[in-house]
Amino acid sequence: MVISMLRLRRVEPAAALWADRATYDDRLIFHTRPWLRFVAEAQGATPVLAVVEDGGETVGHFTGLVSKRFGLRLLGSPMAGWTTSYVGFLLRPDVSRRQALEALMPFAFDDLGCAHLEIRDRRLTLGDLPGLGLQWDTAPTAVISLTPPENDLFAAMASACRRNIRKATKSGVVIEEVPPDDPSFAAEFYDQLRDVFAKQNLVPTYPIDRVRSLMSCVGPSGNLLLLRARDAAGRCIATAILPWHHRTMYFWGGASYRADQLSRPNEALIWHALRWARTRGLTEFDFVGGNAYKAKYGTVEVPVPWARRSRSPLLAGLRDAAKQGFALKQRATARLTRAR
Known part of the structure; x- marks a missing residue:
């Protein structure tokens, strides 16, 4: 044509x-x-x-x-x-x-x-x-292909990242899948997000109502995965928000308390999300942005002007x-x- x-x-x-x-x-x-x-x-x-x-x-x-x-x-x-x-x-x-x-x-x-x-x-x-x-x-983004077998997906990560995922398990970190109508999730995520920004002497770029709006608008569609990481004592120490549709899961936001990062909940959250997406037939995980720390997960950089x-x-x-x-x-x- x-x-x-x-x-x-x-x-x-x-x-x-x-x-x-x-x-x-x-x-x-x-x-x-x-x-x-x-x-x-x-x-x-x-x-x-x-x-x-x-x-x-x-x-x-x-x-x-x-x-x-x-x-x-x-x-x-x-x-x-x-x-x-x-x-x-x-x-x-x-x-x-x-x-x-x-x-x-x-x-x-x-x-x-x-x-x-x-x-x-x-x-x-x-x-x-x-x-x-x-x-x-140029605004590049970092993506991971979910088509390889799970063992190959894990092997493609940096060795330090694999160790951190294992450490999270040994430390007693447990990942929960959260329903989109959970009344406490937005507050947990946002409190951790404030701690993330405080590390750089900044404040979050959007209000907590943005998170609540995302949950209420997109959650009922079934295309929003919310994850919570709890430590061995049952306390929420990290969270992640991951919309998905058609072939791709997207990393909308993630946060954790600085004091608990030695338990490596962030890596555990991403690894859970990758496996969750792969078992549901998704073929790509998109971090929606480029950053050096994402390379440890075995990403490929894609330019998106x-x-x-x-x-x-x-x-x-x-x-x-x-x-x-x-x-x-x-x-x-x-x-x-x-x-x-």
């Missing part, structure tokens, strides 16, 4: 639309109704669904949300700070992602009247971006200034918290 000209057309959510979106092989949890409900609730944003058409024939879908900042309409797919990951397109295998991205520009700026656009699409490549007036960050475009250079500058201002505010809040 030769694609001559793609266009995006906004559509209202309907059962038939969701059913069609569920047939695309590149679908992610971030394209689903429960996940969009979570992001919309947490960000005060309005979901935008569009079909990608070629000559009137639907060849894909686009997912985003519109929010307002400084009186300007912003289209995020997603925006930075939304604690969600790759959204972007669902496309038939024979449809060019670059051409879909090119068609997104008039849709975002003309049809929706937005002043700024950001997109992170799991299958976009760096080669898709030049010549479209975009700025981008985060692209953006503004109507004017001034707007682009405001976006970068806002990002820097948030970091300064976070450090200032941490100083005030310690002073109390």
Whole structure:
């Protein structure tokens, strides 16, 4: 099939639309109704669904949300700070992602009247971006293939990581699977998260209500694994939040108390999640971001560009200034918290 000209057309959510979106092989949890409900609730944003058409024939879908900042309409797919990951397109295998991205520009700026656009699409490549007036960050992620046998999966980890998993077992660490309506889980996770950030003299980048919203919106779908690590005395010392869908499990967040990290609960949580996902037919574990410490689990780094475009250079500058201002505010809040 030769694609001559793609266009995006906004559509209202309907059962038939969701059913069609569920047939695309590149679908992610971030394209689903429960996940969009979570992001919309947490960000005060309005979901935008569009079909990608070629000559009137639907060849894909686009997912985003519109929010307002400084009186300007912003289209995020997603925006930075939304604690969600790759959204972007669902496309038939024979449809060019670059051409879909090119068609997104008039849709975002003309049809929706937005002043700024950001997109992170799991299958976009760096080669898709030049010549479209975009700025981008490479934003790699670390992934683990779950297709090897369990013994091979374990052997692919660094030797120190394997020792830590064994140490957790010998120390009496027990991993529990937590129902999404557990009233204590969000508070446990967030208290541990504060301890994680305090190590760097920072405070968490989002409130506890973000965790509660995720649990209430996505939990009922059955696509949210919540894990709790208890020590030998039965005390909760670490937690993890892991959405999953189709082929992939994602690491949304994990936290533990610094004083209990010698028991190695974090490694035990990840190892439990990997085995849980593998036994349910998932084929990939995505850490949703790159970091040196993740390499010990036998990860492979995958580049996923985060692209953006503004109507004017001034707007682009405001976006970068806002990002820097948030970091300064976070450090200032941490100083005030310690002073109390």
